[in-house]
Amino acid sequence: MSRVIDAASPDARDRLSAALGIARWVDEVAAGSPYASLDVLVDAGERAAADLTDAELDEAVGHHPRIGERAAGEGASSRLSAGEQAGLGRNDEGVDAAIARGNEVYEERFGRVFLIRAAGRSRQEVLDELQRRLKNDDAAETAEAKDQLRQIAALRLRALFGEDA
Template sequence: MDIKQFNQLNLGEANLVLQPCVHIPSWIAKLVQQRPYAAIDELYQAANAQAQTWQWHEIAEALAQHPRIGEKKAAANLSQKEQQFSQQEQGQVEPDTVLQQALYQGNLEYEHKFGHIFLIRAAGRTGMEILAELQRRLKNTIEQEQQEVKQQLAEIALIRLKQEIQ
């Protein structure tokens, strides 16, 4: 879809287009309300700016909708579009059983420490790079990790937005 088509959608349709990008209703509502956008870059800039305003409770709710990194299939409660995004984003995570086990164990340790899933922009990263990031981030404080999660979620949302609206 191009920016002109997005600008012309009714409120409900526009919400549906943005929903697979991130489960943060305030982000979706703000981007829809700010239409029309003169150019696609204006939408991307607005999306990035709005992501910087996210509060932790919104992020925590969005995390509940994300599959764990390294899971073979996206969660069944995700829309078809979200499952496709997840599969594309994690496509470079090698099916190596040792790596899968290390990611699984790291995820458990991470969830025990931070109380939520490990979230990372998987697109463009190998499984080994993701594992290295997981191990590095396990050393973070809760506050440091919340900032990293916010940044990673924003990157994922913007990648998905760029795939939806060009």
Template sequence: MTADLGGFNNTPPAELRPDLVACLDVPRWVETVLTGRPYADLAALKARANLTLEPGEIRRAMAAHPRIGEKTGGVPAMEQSGVDSAGAEKFRIANVEYEARFGHVYLVCAIGRSGEELLDDLHSRMANDPDTELAVAGRELVKIALLRLEKLA
């Protein structure tokens, strides 16, 4: 992982690619970010990385994300820090309903949001049609990727 934008710009693609895949497992996104280097500043990097994902790309990237409220490696995922153990059971039930309706996990950029806010968001998104909801999930994936990318760069 690189420590600064200069390092990010100069890291060989083969070394940087796995870190970018960890941000968002979408080959087109990874290649877009790689081929845009060098970046003058973080704003330019984030602007280049702010893509609209295609439905197949969204489904691919979703496979790498835990459900809200689930633990990864025995601890809650950092990006899900707003969900406590009491909220985890509510999310387990809500996730089952959501997945039955849409056929994929509920994805949201959870940083800085409480478990209650996230659960309210999940419930409100249940009113979406499947295509709309997939697009919403795609936008949330990109938000998450941009946060991860900022930490990487």
């Protein structure tokens, strides 16, 4: 059975911010509330994130730790990030060192933290994606980073507003 979701309350807006830390996106999704179901909320979130600007990408990056590092703070975004990265599996010294070095190269090249949907990926898959994306030009990588944000936001909306939230 579907339940109506209020995404406009202060608590819900905090959860929206944890899903995707972009003020315009939070305002747009909250303004469409109430939602007839979780799927309708996720669809609205995806529509609101369809045309993220470069400035919004920069705004969101501040809410994401480097892959392989712990998020600062104690909020919902930090807890979600920790859970997503915990799903990468056991530490592997060689892969972890390669990811750390790749993070440095990525940040030097693109000027922001490497964003990737960690959920459902192994450490090796993250490293492979990082190495592949380092070959992107600026425009292609910006588009990929925005797509990763959309994927992360959809998963987080499900976690934050789903039946088990």
